[in-house]
Amino acid sequence: MAALEIQGLAKTYSSGFWHATRKVALQPLHLNVEEGETFGFLGPNGAGKTTTLKLLMGIVFPTAGSARILGHDFHDPEIKKQVGFLPEQPYFYDYLNASELLDYYARLSGVSREQRHKKIPALLETVGLGEAGRVPLRKFSKGMLQRVGIAQAIVHDPRIVFLDEPMSGLDPIGRREIRELIVNLKREGRTVFFSTHILSDAEALCDRVGIIHKGLLRGIGVIENLKSKIADTSEVVWRGTDALATVSDLLTQSHVTGEVVCGVISGQNQDLLLERLRHQGAHLISVTPIHGTLEDYFLEHTSEQETITT
Amino acid sequence: MISRLSAIAFNTFREAVRDRVLYNLVLFVLLLLATAPLFGQISIGLERIILINVGLSAISLFGIVIAIFVGIGLVAKEMDKKTLYTILSRPVRRWEFIAGKYFGLMMTLVVNAAFMAGGFYLALLINARGLQRADVGLLIAIYFTILQFFVMTSITLLFSSFSTPIFSALFAFSLFVIGTFAEDLRNFAAMSHGVTRWLVTGAAYLVPNFSALNVISQVAHDAPVSGTLVLWNSVYAVLYSLTTLAAAALIFERRNLK
Numbered sequence: 366m367a368a369l370e371i372q373g374l375a376k377t378y379s380s381g382f383w384h385a386t387r388k389v390a391l392q393p394l395h396l397n398v399e400e401g402e403t404f405g406f407l408g409p410n411g412a413g414k415t416t417t418l419k420l421l422m423g424i425v426f427p428t429a430g431s432a433r434i435l436g437h438d439f440h441d442p443e444i445k446k447q448v449g450f451l452p453e454q455p456y457f458y459d460y461l462n463a464s465e466l467l468d469y470y471a472r473l474s475g476v477s478r479e480q481r482h483k484k485i486p487a488l489l490e491t492v493g494l495g496e497a498g499r500v501p502l503r504k505f506s507k508g509m510l511q512r513v514g515i516a517q518a519i520v521h522d523p524r525i526v527f528l529d530e531p532m533s534g535l536d537p538i539g540r541r542e543i544r545e546l547i548v549n550l551k552r553e554g555r556t557v558f559f560s561t562h563i564l565s566d567a568e569a570l571c572d573r574v575g576i577i578h579k580g581l582l583r584g585i586g587v588i589e590n591l592k593s594k595i596a597d598t599s600e601v602v603w604r605g606t607d608a609l610a611t612v613s614d615l616l617t618q619s620h621v622t623g624e625v626v627c628g629v630i631s632g633q634n635q636d637l638l639l640e641r642l643r644h645q646g647a648h649l650i651s652v653t654p655i656h657g658t659l660e661d662y663f664l665e666h667t668s669e670q671e672t673i674t675t
Numbered sequence: 676m677i678s679r680l681s682a683i684a685f686n687t688f689r690e691a692v693r694d695r696v697l698y699n700l701v702l703f704v705l706l707l708l709a710t711a712p713l714f715g716q717i718s719i720g721l722e723r724i725i726l727i728n729v730g731l732s733a734i735s736l737f738g739i740v741i742a743i744f745v746g747i748g749l750v751a752k753e754m755d756k757k758t759l760y761t762i763l764s765r766p767v768r769r770w771e772f773i774a775g776k777y778f779g780l781m782m783t784l785v786v787n788a789a790f791m792a793g794g795f796y797l798a799l800l801i802n803a804r805g806l807q808r809a810d811v812g813l814l815i816a817i818y819f820t821i822l823q824f825f826v827m828t829s830i831t832l833l834f835s836s837f838s839t840p841i842f843s844a845l846f847a848f849s850l851f852v853i854g855t856f857a858e859d860l861r862n863f864a865a866m867s868h869g870v871t872r873w874l875v876t877g878a879a880y881l882v883p884n885f886s887a888l889n890v891i892s893q894v895a896h897d898a899p900v901s902g903t904l905v906l907w908n909s910v911y912a913v914l915y916s917l918t919t920l921a922a923a924a925l926i927f928e929r930r931n932l933k
Contacts, residue, residue: 378931378933419760419932422763422764423761423763423764424759424760424763424764424931424932425931425932425933426929426931442766442767442768443766445764445765445766445767446765448764449763449764450760450764451761452760452761454756454758455757455760455761456757456758457758457761458686458690458758460690460693460694461686461689469682469686470761470765472678472679472682473679473682473683473765473767474765475678475679475766480888482864517761521765527764594897636699646800
């Protein structure tokens with residue numbers, strides 16, 4: 366079953382006295398996330414990631430489209446018992462301590478007193494705040510706040526968790542801790558939908574990713590598949606500079622060191638190049654495939670729009 | 676629903692307590708206790724009247740100031756700091772949030788008024804070296820003051836559901852001042868003619884009638900307050916607050932929270 370089905374969700378903000386200035390924050394978005402999947406929603410700052418999450422959480426209202434979470438309309442308040450959410454750079458009531466905060470959010474999600482008493486100390490242990498349960502949140506570091514943020518998102522045992530830039534602003538240790546928490550969520554069978562612009566986090570955690578830029582979904586799929594869509598190139602090295610003139614039209618780059626030539630070629634021209642080299646009697650030294658990275662794919666799909674608009 | 680409402684209300688109350696909003700009580704009690712012996716030196720027979728007027732007016736003023744200045748931040752603060760995001764992502768309806776906030780601030784104001792009333796009676800005890808039977812009647816004035824808080828808090832919440840804190844404070848305070856002279860506005864309406872009469876009558880019935888909820892000088896002179904007035908004032912305050920809260924919830928339900 367799809368944990369999340371987004372059907373043409375779109376958002377345009379109007380501003381100005383007569384609401385005359387319009388800004389498209391999200392163009393109609395179609396997206397499905399399966400139950401148990403960890404889905405990364407990638408995009409540069411201002412791409413529309415937070416807007417999408419705000420729409421799904423009912424914080425802002427869509428201009429068009431709808432969505433279903435675990436088979437229910439996303440506006441249905443009851444489905445939110447199954448939903449956890451961590452906003453970007455969260456602020457929590459600093460006059461509360463971590464235990465009180467979790468108790469408050471658990472009450473709002475309808476968790477019984479008995480369950481709260483049992484669950485909250487255990488959850489604080491899970492997120493590494495076992496000792497800090499009674500410490501006021503105003504004394505928490507950013508990393509601790511982020512961990513308590515994840516704890517509040519799962520205190521009611523939701524089936525799907527939305528995390529908005531959960532690793533932003535954290536030091537490498539903090540990022541690793543949050544990464545481990547997300548891995549645990551996946552291990553527990555929860556669906557995780559998280560937005561990020563840190564590609565290494567997405568590569569490490571996600572089953573699938575979607576790339577959004579300027580409010581438009583640019584690509585979606587399994588990371589390996591996306592990477593394979595990046596122009597497939599190989600590095601070919603041979604001995605014999607005489608052959609260079611006959612293959613130069615196939616090469617995108619070349620470099621000569623003495624008698625050795627190193628050339629970069631797209632995958633589709635590889636056979637042709639090898640055939641010509643054989644004809645010319647060049648001595649082939651190596652053929653090394655150059656793999657595309659998620660970063661390449663990301664840059665290709667997020668710079669494309671820049672070219673169109675400029 | 677009750678659990679969610681009480682959770683939001685209790686958290687609002689807890690915030691007020693921990694943000695030291697109730698510290699004003701200490702100031703109030705110290706002020707009253709320190710000045711109580713001085714009233715005796717003003718004029719024989721008048722000191723009690725003055726003490727009642729000052730004491731009850733202070734309870735009302737302190738409460739109204741808290742209702743406005745805490746009230747304007749109830750929604751705005753949660754929006755600014757984005758704590759509202761983590762609330763609305765739960766099975767909390769927007770109207771429940773507004774109602775919870777209202778009850779939380781009311782809880783704060785009632786506790787505040789109760790402590791102030793205690794301090795006031797203590798000052799009365801020191802001043803008069805004993806309480807009179809008529810002093811029980813002063814509780815009606817305190818009850819009416821709490822009804823004013825009910826109305827004022829709902830008004831502040833209404834403004835804060837769509838406006839900035841500064842404008843909300845300005846609007847709410849203006850309405851409080853106009854509402855204090857609501858009876859005069861109604862009298863003026865009765866004397867007017869034509870369109871003016873209709874407009875002023877409309878305005879007079881739209882603004883909260885705080886003058887009807889103020890019986891301080893009446894009780895200070897031991898004049899009885901009728902049971903009918905108590906009943907009608909209670910009904911009026913509840914209906915006015917409910918209508919205003921419903922309007923606040925309606926506006927907030929449609930608001931995009933950026």
